[in-house]
Amino acid sequence: MSKFFKECESGLKATALALSLCVIPQAEASSGYVFVSSEKDDVVTVFNAEGMNKVTEINTSERPRAMKLSLDGSLLYVACGDDDAIDVIDVSTLKVKQSIDIGEDPDRFDISPDEKFLYASNEDDGLVTVYSLEENKKIAEIEVGEEPEGVLVSPDNRLVYVTSEVANMVHVIDIESKEIIENIVVGNRPRRMELTRDLTELWVSNEVGGTITILDTATFTQTAELKFAPKGMRAESISPVGMAMTKDGSRAYVTLGGANHVAVVDTKTHKIIDYILVGKRAWGVSLNSDETRLYVTNGKSDDLAVIDTARLKVIKSVPAGRVPHDVVVDD
Amino acid sequence: MRFIRFLLGSCILYLSVGGISFATATEIQSVQIALIEYEDDPRYKANIIDARYQAQPWGRLEEAVKLAIKESRFAAQKKGLKFDLTRHEVAALNELPSLINELEAQGTYFFLLDLPGEGVQYVASAAQHPSSLFFNLSALDNNLRSEYCHSNLLHIAPSRKMLTDAMAQYLVSKKWKEALVLYSDNEEDKRYLSSLQRSAKKFGLDIVSEKVFKLGNDPRDRYRNNISLLTAKDDYDVVFVADSKGEFAVDIPYSIVKPRPVVGAAGLVADWWHWAWDRNGAPQVNKRFLKKGKRQMTGYDWSAWMAVKVIAEGVLRQDVFDPKNFQPMLLSSEFKVDGAKGYPLTFKPWDQQLRQPIFLTSLNRVINRAPLEGFLHPVNNLDVLGNDQGEGQCKISKEIGKKK
Numbered sequence: 201m202s203k204f205f206k207e208c209e210s211g212l213k214a215t216a217l218a219l220s221l222c223v224i225p226q227a228e229a230s231s232g233y234v235f236v237s238s239e240k241d242d243v244v245t246v247f248n249a250e251g252m253n254k255v256t257e258i259n260t261s262e263r264p265r266a267m268k269l270s271l272d273g274s275l276l277y278v279a280c281g282d283d284d285a286i287d288v289i290d291v292s293t294l295k296v297k298q299s300i301d302i303g304e305d306p307d308r309f310d311i312s313p314d315e316k317f318l319y320a321s322n323e324d325d326g327l328v329t330v331y332s333l334e335e336n337k338k339i340a341e342i343e344v345g346e347e348p349e350g351v352l353v354s355p356d357n358r359l360v361y362v363t364s365e366v367a368n369m370v371h372v373i374d375i376e377s378k379e380i381i382e383n384i385v386v387g388n389r390p391r392r393m394e395l396t397r398d399l400t401e402l403w404v405s406n407e408v409g410g411t412i413t414i415l416d417t418a419t420f421t422q423t424a425e426l427k428f429a430p431k432g433m434r435a436e437s438i439s440p441v442g443m444a445m446t447k448d449g450s451r452a453y454v455t456l457g458g459a460n461h462v463a464v465v466d467t468k469t470h471k472i473i474d475y476i477l478v479g480k481r482a483w484g485v486s487l488n489s490d491e492t493r494l495y496v497t498n499g500k501s502d503d504l505a506v507i508d509t510a511r512l513k514v515i516k517s518v519p520a521g522r523v524p525h526d527v528v529v530d531d
Numbered sequence: 532m533r534f535i536r537f538l539l540g541s542c543i544l545y546l547s548v549g550g551i552s553f554a555t556a557t558e559i560q561s562v563q564i565a566l567i568e569y570e571d572d573p574r575y576k577a578n579i580i581d582a583r584y585q586a587q588p589w590g591r592l593e594e595a596v597k598l599a600i601k602e603s604r605f606a607a608q609k610k611g612l613k614f615d616l617t618r619h620e621v622a623a624l625n626e627l628p629s630l631i632n633e634l635e636a637q638g639t640y641f642f643l644l645d646l647p648g649e650g651v652q653y654v655a656s657a658a659q660h661p662s663s664l665f666f667n668l669s670a671l672d673n674n675l676r677s678e679y680c681h682s683n684l685l686h687i688a689p690s691r692k693m694l695t696d697a698m699a700q701y702l703v704s705k706k707w708k709e710a711l712v713l714y715s716d717n718e719e720d721k722r723y724l725s726s727l728q729r730s731a732k733k734f735g736l737d738i739v740s741e742k743v744f745k746l747g748n749d750p751r752d753r754y755r756n757n758i759s760l761l762t763a764k765d766d767y768d769v770v771f772v773a774d775s776k777g778e779f780a781v782d783i784p785y786s787i788v789k790p791r792p793v794v795g796a797a798g799l800v801a802d803w804w805h806w807a808w809d810r811n812g813a814p815q816v817n818k819r820f821l822k823k824g825k826r827q828m829t830g831y832d833w834s835a836w837m838a839v840k841v842i843a844e845g846v847l848r849q850d851v852f853d854p855k856n857f858q859p860m861l862l863s864s865e866f867k868v869d870g871a872k873g874y875p876l877t878f879k880p881w882d883q884q885l886r887q888p889i890f891l892t893s894l895n896r897v898i899n900r901a902p903l904e905g906f907l908h909p910v911n912n913l914d915v916l917g918n919d920q921g922e923g924q925c926k927i928s929k930e931i932g933k934k935k
Contacts, residue, residue: 369609385847388868388869408868434911436874
């Protein structure tokens with residue numbers, strides 16, 4: 201608990217809104233599940249976090265990919281690209297209770313800290329769709345570069361960051377005006393983004409560039425670039441996609457896609473601490489609540505790797521449907 | 532000389548998208564991209580286009596260029612530029628040098644060449660401006676990457692050798708090592724055959740027999756035009772049809788005497804793009820192209836699209852647009868582009884060929900992607916396809932070094 205309060209304290213310094221972020225998720229008991237979306241099966245597979253036994257498969261709309269839990273953990277949102285929908289799964293019943301019409305081919309999405317709005321990237325159209333979760337309707341479409349992917353709402357609810365895989369940029373959208381206020385050039389085929397805990401840095405994974413671009417959130421300029429070299433892997437196979445950061449802000453885990461490894465990065469020094477061999481085409485990545493376990497989806501070996509974060513070793517690998525994409529841990 | 536020239540007004544429209552406003556339009560610098568075509572290009576005859584032969588163009592490349600220009604609007608905006616396309620068609624290939632010089636005088640640096648190999652040669656040696664840069668979109672000829680290579684010429688389309696290397700890899704990996712080869716005696720197909728022979732040697736494919744085919748029904752020529760007679764005698768695992776046009780090859784599958792696969796220009800075909808590729812963001816590219824071009828995207832369209840993406844990426848990576856230092860930057864190992872078929876794509880500095888994976892394709896499927904697993908190269912696996920460093924007779928890398 202002390203760690204939790206410490207985190208809230210620093211959050212308070214950064215922004216008042218961050219406080220609510222810290223409090224709400226802790227209010228409810230967690231389900232004890234690990235959720236994995238599999239693109240080709242149209243299901244979300246549910247595992248018991250303890251023991252990693254399969255509990256059930258939840259049928260979803262077509263091609264489920266990105267997932268996100270509501271702050272209280274009662275709802276799991278799943279973007280289903282081929283059905284132009286974001287499904288809402290009731291975690292207590294493990295059934296889809298609603299399917300949100302979000303426009304063509306939703307890829308990734310984020311939810312505002314007050315949970316009033318959902319922002320989704322429409323991969324085919326080069327749009328970001330703004331959806332009101334209170335009014336249950338689409339309220340805006342914002343044109344961005346082609347193949348938008350990563351979507352991240354700033355914790356102060358002021359900005360939405362969106363990557364465009366084609367424009368090789370991060371678009372910074374002002375939530376109030378719904379206009380792009382800045383286009384930041386990053387590496388090749390930018391995919392996902394992660395804010396450091398102190399909110400000063402935005403990390404962007406560049407799949408084809410093979411790097412992580414680190415941007416200063418105050419100036420929107422690049423301050424550093426991370427490169428990777430797992431042993432025995434060709435430079436051309438290194439394709440960073442997923443990222444997860446620890447709550448204390450000290451460490452980041454980066455999935456390297458076709459290089460079949462996860463890089464463990466010291467977020468302060470930007471040094472690579474280790475590389476962990478996982479499975480083929482590692483993309484999705486998530487930490488459990490006490491951060492003792494790291495879960496990684498391997499899209500081309502159809503499994504989920506469970507890593508012991510103390511030893512930095514895979515301790516278990518479980519089948520997870522055809523082309524497992526994203527993983528959400530709620531233990 | 533028939534001369535078509537028009538500016539795409541639509542490019543100007545794109546500048547106002549995304550909610551970004553610009554101070555004045557006059558501050559925006561125009562970067563001209565010229566698409567150069569040959570009016571009587573046999574590859575674009577109506578009956579050929581309509582036949583939809585595998586790995587052949589299915590229409591002119593303008594739509595692909597326009598698509599890429601649209602996709603590059605954020606890069607252009609960021610640098611205060613706009614890309615303007617002009618399209619030019621010559622009635623005879625020897626009109627090319629004067630056209631190029633005229634465009635150079637008007638301030639065009641970037642030329643997209645959709646020309647037969649002979650036309651590409653004309654153009655590259657005609658250039659008078661040191662910063663002019665030519666992108667070969669559709670000529671596969673190996674000699675353009677070897678004895679006829681040119682310091683201002685970059686190849687977006689793969690060489691024939693890259694395609695025959697990819698197929699040879701595949702056949703060897705399947706242990707279909709005994710190949711009967713059919714080829715025509717026109718010069719282009721003879722070069723195709725020689726490319727295949729070199730690939731066979733490189734990967735250990737055994738060519739059991741090489742037979743000349745001839746389109747036609749003349750009974751006196753039956754040993755050259757009758758598919759059954761051509762394929763009855765030999766013992767083979769696979770028939771390779773070296774037909775650069777596709778018109779003869781299209782009849783070979785299911786017409787040979789033995790129950791064997793047909794590869795080369797029909798059946799399983801090496802191609803550098805295919806609408807059915809469903810990874811690396813390719814479905815999105817295909818959907819965008821289909822919407823604009825009203826047909827599926829081919830390797831030729833991909834070349835046109837890719838050439839503009841190379842230019843746009845170059846623009847994005849320069850602080851200020853600088854045509855003089857553009858080419859050395861493109862050739863540096865740090866310069867990478869995304870072609871939506873996996874691997875970061877880079878240029879081979881020794882022959883200025885864009886490195887790229889090659890697809891092994893059926894009519895409606897990508898069966899595999901070369902380099903295949905297990906075919907390794909000490910430096911870059913993509914270099915197992917086509918000329919490796921030191922191969923071929925291209926001696927331009929030194930010149931480029933000097934230019935820097």
